[in-house]
Amino acid sequence: MATINRVLIQADDCKGCGFCVEACPVNVLDFADNLNVMGYRPAHYKGEGCTGCGTCFYTCPETSAITVIRNVDGLETGHCSHCNKTVKQIPDYRDSDKKICIECLNPC
Secondary structure: OOOOOEEEEOHHHOOOOOHHHHHOOOOOEEEOOOOOOOOOOOEEEOOOOOOOOOHHHHHOOOOOOEEEEOOHHHOEEEEEOOOOEEEEEEEEOOEEEEEEEOOOOOEO
């Protein structure tokens, strides 16, 4: 089974500078069609093809905007009250006792 990697972008933390879009060596990032709360067009992960290299993370000037997940299948699974689905979860960087849904990016 192939390792699945994923890029999570906190849309409201993104200023739409495009550094990550330009730097991505496999072209899996583009700009969202909608605006975030600050009025910017945030970067958006196309949904597949991430190699987990982290180039987007390292080029982003906003420290909390991008998270690169290597091996999604290795993440803890739990119920998300926002999606109402069983989903993969990552620890919330603001509070390690909480989890974030990798589908809707809301706290679970």
